[in-house]
Amino acid sequence: MTKKLIFFDVDGTLVDPATGQIPDSTLTTLEELQKRDHLICIATGRPLFHPENPKFFSTISWDGYICCNGLAVYNNKKEPVSLHAMTSKSIEQCIQVTQQNNFNLLFEEEHNFYLLNDQLEYVEETQRFLNQTIPPLGTYNDQDIYGLMVYAPKGYDYKEYFSIDGIDVFPGQSAYADIVKVGANKYSGISELMDYYGYS
Numbered sequence: 001m002t003k004k005l006i007f008f009d010v011d012g013t014l015v016d017p018a019t020g021q022i023p024d025s026t027l028t029t030l031e032e033l034q035k036r037d038h039l040i041c042i043a044t045g046r047p048l049f050h051p052e053n054p055k056f057f058s059t060i061s062w063d064g065y066i067c068c069n070g071l072a073v074y075n076n077k078k079e080p081v082s083l084h085a086m087t088s089k090s091i092e093q094c095i096q097v098t099q100q101n102n103f104n105l106l107f108e109e110e111h112n113f114y115l116l117n118d119q120l121e122y123v124e125e126t127q128r129f130l131n132q133t134i135p136p137l138g139t140y141n142d143q144d145i146y147g148l149m150v151y152a153p154k155g156y157d158y159k160e161y162f163s164i165d166g167i168d169v170f171p172g173q174s175a176y177a178d179i180v181k182v183g184a185n186k187y188s189g190i191s192e193l194m195d196y197y198g199y200s
Contacts, residue, residue: 003037005199007066007190010044011130012173015054020131022056030060039063041193043186045147045170045178047108048074052132064196068108068147069170069180070189073196081196083110084184085144090166094148094179095140097160101152107140108147114138122151122175129174148179 008014014022033040041064046053048067057065064081065074073081098105098116104123105116115123115135126149127134150161154175161169161179168185171177 003039005039005041005063005194005197006033007041007043007186009186010042010046010054014042014056015131017129017131020054022054027056027060034061039197042066043070043190045069045149045172047110047113047147048072048078049111050113064193066186066189066193069178070185070187071146071180072110073189073192075193075196082189082192083144083146084181085146086148086179086181087166088142090164090181091140091145091148093164094150094161094167097164098150101160104151106135106149106151107138107143107145108149109143110146112138112143116140119151122153125154126151126172126174126176149176150179151176 011017014026016023030040040062042062043066046067048065063076065078067074071084075081094105095116102119104119107114113135115137118137120134123134152158152175158169158171158177161177166182168180168182169177
């Protein structure tokens with residue numbers, strides 16, 4: 001049997017949105033895949049070191065992690081395979097658009113995360129959807145950022161963000177969109193991890 005490298009999204013795939021938990025049947029399937037010598041990996045928009053990640057991030061022996069929608073890729077020991085920080089220019093432009101529209105922005109460093117401001121209307125809606133608490137306020141001072149999440153009205157078209165050079169925008173299932181460095185996404189992260197493990 002050919003050993004396969006299998007990737008799983010987290011929110012709405014592994015995790016049941018109604019409970020915020022991974023179903024027992026899914027856990028059983030993952031265990032069976034590992035018994036058959038397949039490699040199992042996470043592919044998510046979440047940062048790896050977020051303190052509110054589901055417990056299975058650490059209780060299951062994952063073979064790899066594609067985080068921040070492909071901007072941060074790690075091996076089975078949680079060591080970086082690749083990190084793709086966003087450019088300061090694109091981040092500053094996202095901040096400007098966010099402030100002009102009275103939205104909010106989540107900054108995702110490798111080991112830290114924080115909000116741009118205290119406008120919480122869309123933040124609360126999204127965090128309820130993600131089964132997470134409200135992130136703390138913080139200050140962006142040209143740190144390495146591996147992902148942004150803009151909180152905006154559900155159904156918003158994000159056209160002002162799409163016009164910013166150097167980023168890709170992925171509207172989510174609630175009042176938010178993920179913003180990543182152009183060219184870096186879950187697909188590119190999967191390719192990097194496949195190369196790391198010697199899969200063509």
